[in-house]
Amino acid sequence: MRKIATGAALFAVLALLLPGLAAAQLREFRGKVDKINSQEVIIDNRQGDKLRFQPAEDVVVQGEKNSYERVKRGDWAVVSWKMMDEPRVAYKIVVLPDQEEGGENLD
Secondary structure (H helix, E strand, O other), X not given: OHHXXXXXXXXXXXXXXXXXXXXXOEEEEEEEEEXXXXXXXXXXXXXXXXXEEEEEEEEEEEEXXXXXXXXXXXXXXXXXXXXXXXXXXXXXXXXXXXXXXXXXXXX
């Protein structure tokens, strides 16, 4: 009986922790918007990596733009996504001020 109670308690604790663990898995990818439409956004980090994301139904857009429809090719952005998603899903896009092509703006 004690093993069942211990197992139930462990299960209850895990149920409380799992949503936090899922949020902790968010990754960020920074670069220039190479392509964007209603079904995808492709970000080029200018180091040879291009990642394709599907916008989440409720994607949050912050920074220099305030809606997904206003983000355009050439904008600099940071996309937040979860490593476990396949295909990748953009949950948040922060549009940055224009960046210098030759280097990274650390402001």
